[in-house]
Amino acid sequence: MxxxxxxxxxxxxxxxxxxxxxxxxxxxxxxxxxxxxxxxxxHSQRSDGLVTDLGASWIHGIDDNPLFAAVRAFGMPTVELTVGSYQPDSRPIAYYDPEGVRLDQAQVDRFAADVHAFDERLATAVAASSHGTSYETVVETTLAELAWPADRRERVREFLRHRTEEQYGVWIGDLDAHGLDDDQVEGDEVVFPDGxxxxxxxxxxxxxxxxxxxxxxxxxxxxxxxxxxxxxxxxxxxxxxxxxxxxxxxxxxxxxxxxxxxxxxxxxxxEMNHFEKVFLSFRERFWAPDVYAIRRQGPAAAWWHSWYDLTPLHGVPTLLTFAAGPCAQAIRGWTDEAITASVLAALREIHPHADITPAAVEVTRWRDDPFALGSYxxxxxxxxxxxxxxxxxxxxxxxxxxxxxxxxxxxxxxxxxxxxxxxxxxxxxxxxxxxxxxxxxxxxxxxxxxxxxxxxxx
Ligand SMILES: Cc1cc2nc3c(=O)[nH]c(=O)nc-3n(C[C@H](O)[C@H](O)[C@H](O)COP(=O)(O)OP(=O)(O)OC[C@H]3O[C@@H](n4cnc5c(N)ncnc54)[C@H](O)[C@@H]3O)c2cc1C
Known part of the structure; x- marks a missing residue:
């Protein structure tokens, strides 16, 4: 033996x-x-002095987390970036409405309050849902109970779709009603400048x-x-x-x-999901200062809706966006150039006067990696x-x-x-x-x- x-x-x-x-x-x-x-x-890629986390980036909540205890004990430096769990607020986010106009703070606060109020009702509906119900069904049932104007409901509906896609890399109708039960973040989120x-x-x-x-x-x-x-x-x-x-x-x-x-x-x-990262670095920063993320609302933002500011992490102006769920499935066969052009077109709609020419782009292909076959x-x-x-x-x-x-x-x-x-x-x-x-x-x-x-x- x-x-x-x-x-x-x-x-x-x-x-x-x-x-x-x-x-x-x-x-x-x-x-x-x-x-x-x-x-x-x-998996951290190192080139030209830049460290890029192609796989996991965030510790989603450092409180009472043995992973955080481990990285501290190993002396790994971290940077706070509490925007990795599709939060509607808590850190500054530059929101743009369906026409591409930036929301003022009062509008952002009203929208975030809608999401929080909806989430409370949704938690009750999820707990009461029968076995075999999709997340989309509980969301729609809960939305139907609200006497909100159609556009107010639509903003929350699309937020929940996008959250499902970013958190689990799947279309909302294909996720079980309990598929986001664990979606609580305890404490700040951190990322790793050294990988x-x-x-x-x-x-x-x-x-x-x-x-x-x-x-x-x-x-x-x-x-x-x-x-x-x-x-x-x-x-x-x-x-x-x-x-x-x-x-x-x-x-x-x-x-x-x-x-x-x-x-x-x-x-x-x-099932393994469809979830890829697109990193874009620029010579000059063109987006709003002092924000953790940029987010666009409305039908034009069905695929590319959120960009995360990694400048504090990378040291050069960098945005990270995700291809998640149906978007990731649709672009799977595209070249990096075609994906970049699609992302840039979306960014230009909300920054029409900026020169948006990336210095470098990195696209991941986890779904085609034979030893992963998806991200999670x-x-x-x-x-x-x-x-x-x-x-x-x-x-x-x-x-x-x-x-x-x-x-x-x-x-x-x-x-x-x-x-x-x-x-x-x-x-x-x-x-x-x-x-x-x-x-x-x-x-x-x-x-x-x-x-x-x-x-x-x-
Ligand atoms: C794009 C992306 C973003 C993510 N973002 C985050 C995040 O921000 N925060 C977070 O907490 N998590 C995130 N995750 C998820 C996180 O990376 C994983 O949950 C975690 O790393 C999985 O660890 P594991 O040990 O279970 O699996 P793995 O890390 O996949 O380890 C399994 C190992 O098995 C090997 N293997 C596979 N097949 C064979 C074989 N036939 N023979 C021998 N070896 C084999 C693989 O090569 C691999 O090394 C992300 C993942 C991806 C891909």
Missing amino acids: SDIDTVVVGAGVAGLTAARLLAAAGQRVVVLEARDRVGGRT FDALAGRLAEGVDVRLEQVVTRLRWSTDGVVVRCGDRDLAAHRAIVTVPVGVLKAGALVIEPPLPDPLAGALDRL AYMTVGSTTEDHDVLATPVGGVLHLAGEATWTEDPATVTAALRSGHRAAENVLGRSVAIETLWAAVVDRSAAQASRVTRAAR
Whole structure:
């Protein structure tokens, strides 16, 4: 039998968290990662002195969040940017009406008050909704109860559509009514001037991580697991699989025997989304000063409606916008040039007198990335919030799933990935482990076979 206690598939935040905690507990752990880098969907691009987070950017709420405790302990600098959860207000946002005219502060305050009032009614409607209701249905039912003029209702309706798209990368009618239940932000949000990927780098220190190892098959029995990488098999007493649900659903990593219920049903009901980033940097800033974001209302803004000011982060005038849900699906085959032209046309409508010529543009393609197949998972109509936790039910005492989609409380985030990796380590060890071990422990290098990140032999 193998001398490996636990094989971890995937060196994203979930996999590295689990591996680090297990190694700190004295286990012999091997992490197999398909890419030539660690971090998974936290990926920071560095060029011309600029650091651009192509995957996750934000910690969505730093209060009582072990992820924030970890990044502080690792000494990662952060910048406050509390506008990452599609808030209608709380930080200054330059709103433009359907005709492209900027709203004054009183108009912004009235609109934000409408959203807050609507959200309160919506929460009650979501709680009372029957199983299998879409988010769109509860929104429409709640809107119909309001004696508001049509245009006032329409502004709130489009805000909720856009929020669904930005938060979950999906059309409002395809998301379960409970799909945004977790959408609470506790405390400020922060981003990373030196890149979010520093977290994965620190978590990987001292852990036996093997890069460029595409796992295609995992066989399990109550005796242990065997994973297939290329033409080689690796046996271990147990496995933690952290690949995105899209990879599992596509059959790119075959599990034998197949996942039993209730895991199989839960996996079936979660889907990877369509969500891409478009970064535009400029030589001169042309948008309103002192705002965190620019937002346009009305039908012309169905696709491009929100731009986030990353200038404090990047040091040069930079806007970030998202292609999310139907927009991301529609532009998937477009060239970067065509996408840029479409975004710029929308920006020019609300800044008609500015010279809007970007110095650089970066477009992500997570949906076409074979090791992600989307940005994160959403709840299809008919799923339940518990489906996330159900996915982490240990199988046969030897197989554990972890990753953002396996954490109910705040799925689709790096926080969820970290917490799920912590839970998987505890399930493997059969006891609780203080999360502080993650940053306090110096992993015992003799416990890991290679004790460093290695690449596939060529
Ligand atoms: C564009 C974008 C924006 C986002 N914004 C935010 C944000 O602002 N804040 C936030 O909290 N979250 C955000 N997220 C989500 C966040 O990045 C993820 O929830 C989190 O990083 C997932 O971590 P994970 O460990 O579960 O999965 P991953 O990071 O995907 O790790 C899984 C690993 O498995 C590897 N793998 C896949 N297939 C195989 C295989 N066959 N064999 C071996 N290895 C394999 C992958 O390469 C990957 O490294 C964003 C994601 C994207 C893409």
